[in-house]
Amino acid sequence: MRMTSDTRSREPGPADDGSDASGSGGLTVGRAAALVGVSVKTLHHWDAIGLVRPSGRTWAGYRVYGDGDIARIHQVLVYRELGFPLAEIGRVLDAPEVDARGHLRRQRAQLVERIARLEKMVGAVDRMLEATGTGMRLTPREQVEIFGADWRPAWVEQAEERWGDSAQWAQYAERAAGMTPDDWRRAVAATEAFHADLAAAHRAGTAPGSAAANALAERHRELLSTYFDCTRAMQVCLARSYVTESGYADFYDGLSPGLAVWLRDVVHAGARAHGVDPDTAVWE
Template structure:
């Protein structure tokens, strides 16, 4: 059967293709009384006029707006004045959906930026918050070193939601912790003592702001603090010998929790 019948009418297959829907959909809409074909062939096949096809497209518009088919049928057959109220309501819902989607886009953008930059603060803001000893390049260095790890992904997710005020609270907590670590080192607090273990747990919790840090991971970080010249210089500038002492404190705390520091891995 030809797609176009007399007087420009379309077969159900042609009408479906024209509207981008399936023949089954048009059969369903016909059964619901939503879009009934104006004509039939001698063999009983549906024929859709230009007005029928226009009605199909109106259904598609309303469906894209999220309206149920029963409501669409009422709108199609309602006087123009009666259509205004439900359409205004649907418009308000669409604007709300757009706002929610835009918020999601913004969140994804922040996550992408955090994953790339490491921290969503300018270099000036970083120094103002973390102090003159802070090097803004450290964030990029961390990304280059750990950017492909699950921990960096977790860090980026958390950093994306942090405000300047959040970072200020983190910096204040770290400063207080470093002061207490230095004081304990000067006072001769022994690794493995209750006081030292409490400080180790505070230090591990400070890492936990960025990613979930197990005791084994904490041991690996402690090794790096003592062995890496940059990390060692940072801690030893706070208190001479602090990097090595902190490593020993972390090791002893992990040992008390069943982790062998000599064989600990990043798990």
Template sequence: MSDAHVRLDGVTDTAMDDAAEPGGLTVGAAALHVDVTVRTLHHWDRVGLVRPSGRTASGYRLYSAADIARIHRVLIYRELGLSLDDIGELLDAPTSDMTVPLRQQRAQLLDRISRLQAMVDAVDRMIEAVRAGILLSPEEQVAIFGQRWQPSLIVGARERWGDTAQWAQYAERAAGRTPEDWQQIADNITVFEHDLAAAKRAGVRPGSAEANALAERHRASMDAYFDCTLSMQVCLGRKYAADPGFTAYYDAIEPGLTIWLRDIIDANARDRGIDPDSATWT
């Protein structure tokens, strides 16, 4: 639009002056002043939305000041999301009826705002989940996962894997979980760790059917966080054995459990065609 001063009704002084000239504005001049295409004005004329008040001797459209004001009202209602049919009814409705479609549009806008706000909240949760790794305070983590749980494990995992696709997967899943969801996961882990310790005490051998089933349960438990392949699981088992924090955690459940867990993971992977010695994080 030109540098002409814009009045409160949206019509420029220049447009009003031009339209006040004998005959009014041509379609090209009108389109320029209201910042729409000539094709748009032609269409609005055809559908009866904004018909020019005059014609030149040659039959070309001429838009009066009132026509320009109506075009601006159309643009305002379009911005609100109304269809051209609804806009036409609104513009031609008696003054007493004008609030009905506007109130309907207001309700739709509020509903759209609510949906958009929910999307913003979801994105915020994703951002926080990527940053923190879990949307629980350290106190909540201990309350859910037990006194042996170390919140620093999450920090360490983020530092080690924060730029990986698996961490992004983990954050995406974590963002949608409630404390109740985490409690269910924690309960499942507790049962699994109890079964691990019982099998270790019972002398279950790595590579046996029972040990392989436990290794697969471990891998399934990882799937709660990210899609865990056999090779990734082998890397995790080696991480458990090499990291003092993980070793202390598992050995507190049952002495020697960390190495035994690594061994059953390796044996299960080998039985499924993965060489533990050459396994990579893929």
């Protein structure tokens, strides 16, 4: 078949994929794509749909992009970055009567809305990251609302610094991450009810080792087990800290003077009833 100049202009040659074309007076598809940072396939597609057609041809019939074509490609890229569909970009660029500024104003409004949505998403991701670390999917405001005005959100971070490498903290983080605000409210209500019963039993002179005291010791361990699997040996270790660490002692003694020591003795007696020696118990 004899190749006419018209036939050559319709059929792509090797230079369409980026090789140079001598005497072109413009850029081949490959070179234009490399210059503007898109793929050759993209430029072929834009040519096929009439969005950006190379205005020049080499003497061999290869398509080449002139300065005006490159400028149009950059315009397309700007509009595409703003979210315009390709069909609308073509209308904006080709129709003089189209209000390009109006399009841009509307697109700006959409971008502002998108930024607001993205900021909300960033906040949600930040909360999830915090939950991954501390386990608690509650904002500081929700923590104060649920745990009381005396609650300090920084206490969670302090606890993580102290126990963050332990298996029990990992359990706590996993379980707490799945708790909703209502779950936390129920947990707080159960703890407050226990503290009230604890103080009442102490004021009533309940003896450590009695059936009533042992029942309170078991309730105490069950409450701790909400957050991690608390063995009786672990419970004994925690009960020791209620006496030796001022923060714990101040809290329990604030409920009833002398409660911290009494609670330790109650836990120790309950552990002995289950074959655990509180004098030798370790965190395990």
